[in-house]
Amino acid sequence: MIIRLIDCLEYIKNLEEKYNSLLEKINRELEKKGIEARVFLAKNMKNIDSKILVKYLGTRVKVYGRVDVSQITLPSRFPLDGFEYIIEEDAVLCSYRVFRKFANVLRQCKIIVNLDNIRDNIVREIIREAYKIRERYSKLLKASINWVPLVKPGVLRKISKTLNISYDDLVDYLAYLKDKGAIKIMFGERGELWLQLS
Structure with a gap:
């Protein structure tokens, strides 16, 4: 980006x-x-x-x-x-x-940063996919989770293809949105990216 x-x-x-x-x-x-x-x-x-x-x-x-x-x-x-x-x-x-x-x-x-056109799409797609992952992991773990991984389950790759954005640019957009307080993400070990859902 x-x-x-x-x-x-x-x-x-x-x-x-x-x-x-x-x-x-x-x-x-x-x-x-x-x-x-x-x-x-x-x-x-x-x-x-x-x-x-x-x-x-x-x-x-x-x-x-x-x-x-x-x-x-x-x-x-x-x-x-x-x-x-x-x-x-x-x-x-x-x-x-x-x-x-x-x-x-x-x-x-x-x-x-020219994000006006794409910001809402990124946030909407990330949140939608993250809720699906959270639901699946909550059933598996039989517990509520607040932080959802985005790399390992393939959420970022899927959104990258859906929105026609390069993977690296998508990570940059997310880092920028985090810096601006629009979303809560955390960079974890081994390149994982975690999103906090409320």
């Missing part, structure tokens, strides 16, 4: 500039000590259909000649190390799954 982040591009650029200035400070120190090495923030940038794809690859060290690497002190990790996004006009596009990994760093960004 691709989301749009508003008021985020300048924030990301500022983070990168601050980190690069820290790296330049380290490079000046290395130069003063006579160490022939440079540290830099590596990133891939590709221009695709008038959009720019960016992925941060972390801090790298380039060594010129023989250097004792124990003399090189690296700063803490770049906060967006591994973040992959697309720049479209002044907005940032990224997958919701990637965004969740960096949500604490990007908390000031506004998220725009």
